[in-house]
Amino acid sequence: MLERIAATRYVTPLREGGSLPGVVEADDLGTYVVKFREAGQGRRVLVAEIIAAELGRRLGLRTPELKLIDLDPQLGVREPDEEVQDLLKASTGLNLAVDFLPGALGFEPLAWVADPVFAARVVxxxxxxxxxxxxxxxPNLLIWHRDTWLIDHGAALWFHHNWRTADPQRPFDAADHVLAPYAADVPGAGAHLAGQITRELLEAVTALVPDEWLDGEPGFDSAGQVRAAYVDHLLQRAHGPGEWLVRTESRKRGPGPGSVGAFWRGGAR
Structure with missing residues (x-):
């Protein structure tokens, strides 16, 4: 289970995105970026954050530590910004805390050259x-202590906003991916990662999602059924035909290898 903490002070909003996350201090003396349950598209975004980030961590990709954080209704009362105050009040109870990485810099392709193997795995x-x-x-990538960290996975698993659209073989066009110009042998990277993805691993990851964020999902009778649907979908995607990654020319080049030949070297069919 994810560790559960309580918020003690709301520090400042982060207005870069549309969901208005905030920097919050907690009773464990840590500082976190909190994703609020009632922001944007609601709890499904938090579900995607947990499943994607924790799966990535278990596959060897760096993601900031996640915790569950309780918000007291009084925390919002003291906030002068009316928009933030309304969000905090609506999100009273359980929310998602992402470890704040002090001094981290956003990924800048003119300043940071991504390792080709790492880039292929992320793609x-x-x-x-x-x-x-x-x-x-x-990019949703941070450079911290000379390592590259993956952040903000709320837009992943987007099919869960309408489960009828869930297709394990739905194509994914990587042409616009920030690391595509650096990536070499993506099929080889996929084979390496897919070999680590088991039903047991996916069940362990989905078990980290609180029941209250899964209960009441249309078309499902229980939180357990929703978890099983995520597990089955990702398992089929990882071990199915594997033709869902579309091989198209990058729409914008970076300073990396930057060619379709490099992007698919060693695995193109």
Whole structure:
């Protein structure tokens, strides 16, 4: 289970995104970026954050530590910004805390050159989780202590906003992915990562999602059924035909290898 903490002070909003996360201090003396249950598209975004980030961590990709954080209704009363105050009041109870990485810098392709193997693994991983939000416009990568960290996975697993659209073989076009120009042998990276993805691993990851964020999902009778649906979907995607990663020319080049030949070297059919 994810560790559970309590918020003690709301520090400041982060207005870069539309969901208005905030920097919050907690009773464990830590500082976190909190994703609020009633922001944006609601609890499903938090579900995607947990499943994607924790799966990525278990596959060897760096993601900030996650915790569950309780919000007291009085925390919002003291906030002068009316928009933030309304969000805090509506999100009273359980929310998601992401470890704050002090001094981290956003990924800048002119300053940081991504390792080709790492880039290939991230491209395949984002395809696995249907993550459309790691583009040149919004890399969602941080450089911290000379390592590259993956953040903000709320846009992943987007099919769960309408489960009837869930298709384990739905194509994923990596042309706009920020790391595509650096990536070499994506099929090889996929084979490496897929070999680690088991039903037991996926069940362990989905078990981290609180029942209250899964209960009441249309078309399902219980939180357990929703978890099983995520597990089956990702298992089929990881071990199915594997033709869902579309091989198209990158729409914007970075300073990396930057060719379709490099992107698919060693695995193109």
């Amino acid at each position: 395949w991983f984002d395809g696995l989780i249907h993550n459309i939000d790691r583009s040149w416009r919004n």
